[in-house]
Amino acid sequence: MKAMSRLVCLLLGLQLAFTSVATEEKYPFENAQQRSLFMELSKELRCPKCQNQNLADSDAMIAADLKRKVHELVLAGNDKDQVISYMKQRYGDFVYYQPPVNSMTIWLWLLPALFIVLALAALVMSRKKVSVSLDAQQQQKINELLERDK
């Protein structure tokens, strides 16, 4: 399998992925898990003062402050939920791009699900059976006509 994938790798001209950074990172970490957790958090936390940007994208001072805090918290060994609840305590639910689940926001999931179930049910129920009185030849003719253009 390994040889096979090497082959495909050559064929597609793809690159085996690895990252090593010779220069100093702006936010240094002890390991890759911490780094990716930090990346994830800085994308999912919202800059409270900006128009609509996450921490990673924003150059605002508050975003830099929050990123530094996230960095600090991640280095201190906090997991994702802990960092998020730390931020929510200070900046409210607003700071996290995933909405909390409550009696109002539950509709974000319920309504589309309900729509899919009801609409599919309606689609199945409303179909009208093809009458069987056509002979094979007629049926063939109709199919041909229908396939003529999409």
Added chain:
Amino acid sequence: MKKYILFLLPLVAFVGLLVFLYQGLFSDPRAHKSSLLEHTMPAFSLPDLMQTERQYSAEVFNGKVTLLNVWGVWCITCAIELPYLTQLQQEGKHIVGLYYDQDIDPDFGIKTVSRVQQEVTQKLSQLGNPYAFNIFDVKRDLSLDLGVTGAPETFLIDQHGRIRLHHIGDLNPRVWKNKFEVLYQELVAEQ
């Protein structure tokens, strides 16, 4: 009949949506409630801006209704509200400054503390000094704990050191009258 209800559904949904769109037009999309209301001031230990050897902690807010004003000399709106804050102070309100400077920064700071003190003194002598004292939020940790998003912002803190109001933006006569006055008088009366 059942059929008509189904066909009416999109219209009903749209009318419902309209109500909120209409309300939304008249509210500020950025205004949001602070999540620290009714909490006591977070613990901190920070120096005085002018005499950095002097340290403050959260206990400094006990026993007195306080207006905590977040500001900095680099902030233009802060300069606009300084004269009004001074007027409030002259009316007998206890105002404390929470000072932070974006140029003193672990990442990209270039300013020294004495330089900042000099600028602050100059600014306050120009526009009025409403502050009983200024807490120097060196690394903006307290600001972060308070959910501050920028400057200027003002907190109303009661005599037990609890946060009762968090205002984002400048403080002016209109804001004072609509948002602060009643609660402030209540808190003072309790005292």
Added chain:
Amino acid sequence: MLAELGNLALVMALLMSLLLAIYPMWGAYKEHPQLMAMAKPLAIGMFVFTAFAYGCLTQSFLNDDFTVAYVANTSNSTLPIYYKITAVWGGHEGSFLLWVMIFSIWTVAVALFSKAIPIKMVARVLAILGAVGCGFYLFMLLTSNPFERLLPFFPIDGRDLNPLLQDFGMIIHPPMLYMGYVGFSVAFAFALAALISGQLDSTWARWSRPWTLAAWSFLTVGVALGSWWAYYELGWGGWWFWDPVENAAFMPWLAGTALVHSLAVTEKRKVFKAWTVLLAIAAFSLSLLGTFLVRSGILVSVHSFASDPSRGLFILGLLVIIIGGSLALFAWRGSLLRGSGRYELMSREVLLMGNNVFLTAATLVVLLGTLLPLVHKEIGLGSISIGAPFFDQMFTFLIVPFVFFMGLGPLSRWKNQNPQALYKQLLLAFGLSLSAALLINFNFEQMSYMAVLGILLSGWIVVTTVLEVLQRIEPLRLNNHLSLTQSLQKLSPSHWGMVSGHLGFAVTLIGISLVSAYGIESNVRMAIGDKAEVQGYEFVLNSVTEAQGPNYTAEHAEFEVFKQGGLVTQLVAEKRFYPVQRNSMTEAGIDSGITRDLFVAIGEQLENGDWAIRIYVKPFINWIWAGAFIMAFGGLLSICDRRYRMAKLASNPELMPELAGARQ
């Protein structure tokens, strides 16, 4: 003088649209041919006056006429000439003029190219467009007039165009997007005309299909260009942010995609008529809702125009009349639209509509995600944010059944498909796409399940699409003894349109999956001469110098990128400062390729003189936009189909399956 002429032309255009809304509609009601015939000249008049007004505003920009408030706000004498032309749509008022300009183009196009359609239908369609136009001309003249003067005190120079908009993407993105947005007004007008006339057959679906496809193609390109522009111009390497304004363009696209497919079913099989009408209303309504969201300042977004409640209120009023009115009409007449075709559970009808259900659910997800924060706050529950984590999760759930049906639909027959006959093909498609997904993903160090899923789905689309083409040409090859290429040529343009649309979607999906899973982002500090190694590429910062542009100053950084010792490319990234707007901008350095983009952007200078640098390696990112262009090309191919150009085709008994014996 020019501004006054422009203003007058707008008033004239308003007048034209008003007459267009009244006369032909009345004529159609009274069966009065002269009144109905007035539709065409009035539509032409509306277009000519709007184009004249547009020309006046453009000329005011070229003349640096800063007595015109809008010019003073969005232009500057130092602005390069090509940006002066595009600055016409660089702010609220002018972009709205572009909006009505494009609206009048669609209207006049309908007036000119509808010879094959009965005059009564055309009269009604144009009258509805006139009524819609009336509202928008009024809006512009009363709340957002681009010709307002700043007399007697006017500035010596203008406040300049927002630097973000001084860019090539800005030249093409808004016109394309508006062509799409506004183009759905035609589908909307056809659907309403059908409701008003009570015409119960589905000929209107055939007439409106090419218009809908055209609008959809433009919107596809417009949205893709917007995404591409954000990627290279905003400097953070993202290509989609689920920002309310992006969502505002995405919702009509989703509804429009559903509409394009549902129109096909309604046209061919005379079923789901009411649903198709509702989708046509929805697509345009969502465009209008988008206009409202962007221009009323109701939501916090990076893109929104300066807010003004009076404008918001006016557009809201228009929404009430246009959307409310059409939905009321739908509630009243909709139940008259009854389908006549018959089909089994396993048939192309059901599969296509099943997909419509998922597309509509996706629209619903975006609509809820965009507006629920507003509702949440208004009822006193506090502020929340709904962004990427929510939408990504929901779309992952939706796309799996969607793509499954998408592969199944074209392979199945209309009316009735024997499920057993499909098993072998589906098994083959699944096997092939799964192996492709695994093989491609083995090349990346940490295999991502989401990327495997993405490639699996894309592969499924590609394989089923190819199988479908083979299945379609099989009888041609067997019965008529044609060679492969000959039989491929026999397929209609609209068939190729479908193939291209579906393959384009697969290409976009590949791009999204790979870049989301394997994109590398690295924030580093670099001094001159430093090397940073990211995913096998070695980025060297060679120099940072001061540079001077026509209306900005810049810090100009030059990079060289090496791979295994060999020079790959040289990149230039700038951080520009525009003194007139006191605004800074990052201009990223990007080396684009088919399998990867290399992206560098410079940030602030740090205390020790180092630079904060963002380095991104984005695999397959260009596939996202390439796929969108392939999809749009598919839309255009379908329009070219001969049956839309044939006058009497709709009444040709041979092509009406019901007349040929299917009607019982």
